[in-house]
Amino acid sequence: MYPEIALASASPRRRELLQQIAVPFRLVQVDVDESRQGEESPTAYVSRLARAKAQAGAAKLQYQLPVLGADTIVVVDQHILGKPVDQADFSRMMQLLSGRCHQVLTAVALLSQHNSQQCLVSTEVCFRVLCAEEITRYWQTGEPCDKAGGYGIQGQGGRFVSRINGSYSAVVGLPLCETDLLLRNWQEQA
Numbered sequence: 001m002y003p004e005i006a007l008a009s010a011s012p013r014r015r016e017l018l019q020q021i022a023v024p025f026r027l028v029q030v031d032v033d034e035s036r037q038g039e040e041s042p043t044a045y046v047s048r049l050a051r052a053k054a055q056a057g058a059a060k061l062q063y064q065l066p067v068l069g070a071d072t073i074v075v076v077d078q079h080i081l082g083k084p085v086d087q088a089d090f091s092r093m094m095q096l097l098s099g100r101c102h103q104v105l106t107a108v109a110l111l112s113q114h115n116s117q118q119c120l121v122s123t124e125v126c127f128r129v130l131c132a133e134e135i136t137r138y139w140q141t142g143e144p145c146d147k148a149g150g151y152g153i154q155g156q157g158g159r160f161v162s163r164i165n166g167s168y169s170a171v172v173g174l175p176l177c178e179t180d181l182l183l184r185n186w187q188e189q190a
């Protein structure tokens with residue numbers, strides 16, 4: 001049903017999500033500088049990173065396959081939260097997220113030599129109020145360190161989430177509905 005693609009990602013979640021909708025893929029390892037450029041907006045930043053991952057993968061594979069790249073960030077009051085660098089950074093993030101709603105932005109880019117498509121999905125996630133003790137305990141599980149915003153909705157972090165409005169799979173790292181559409185559009189144009 002889908003074209004064979006390469007996934008430019010080291011994220012086990014993105015791998016599992018693509019498998020969930022039966023997309024045939026191989027992996028390509030890329031190393032992309034994730035620093036923000038000046039006053040770049042959150043949407044510009046996350047979209048650029050998804051594109052940069054796909055571009056790096058396509059160059060590495062010499063454009064033999066379409067390459068999919070994705071990026072996820074958490075945004076609260078225009079602050080961009082990536083992965084926490086240490087426990088203090090993580091605690092700061094949890095205090096920002098406690099007792100309120102934030103946006104999770106996931107961008108997906110699909111790229112070949114002659115075609116490029118991308119989409120951006122924004123999901124609202126609401127947290128109940130968190131206390132200092134559970135924030136410390138959550139850090140000790142090891143789960144937060146490789147997740148944007150310092151939490152995994154699909155893991156123990158799910159206990160903090162009171163409500164979500166939008167795409168659950170986008171929060172975990174790859175929006176299934178929009179990725180399916182991207183791939184089907186791609187196939188129609190090929």
Ligand SMILES: Cc1cn([C@H]2C[C@H](O)[C@@H](COP(=O)(O)OP(=O)(O)OP(=O)(O)O)O2)c(=O)[nH]c1=O
Nearest residue numbers: 009010011071072147148151152153171172173
């Ligand atoms: C908010 C949230 C994020 N995440 C993950 C999704 C992404 O893997 C990660 C955000 O970092 P990213 O830089 O988007 O991705 P990554 O470094 O894990 O993988 P890649 O090689 O594709 O760049 O946070 C969850 O797993 N659950 C959540 O609830």
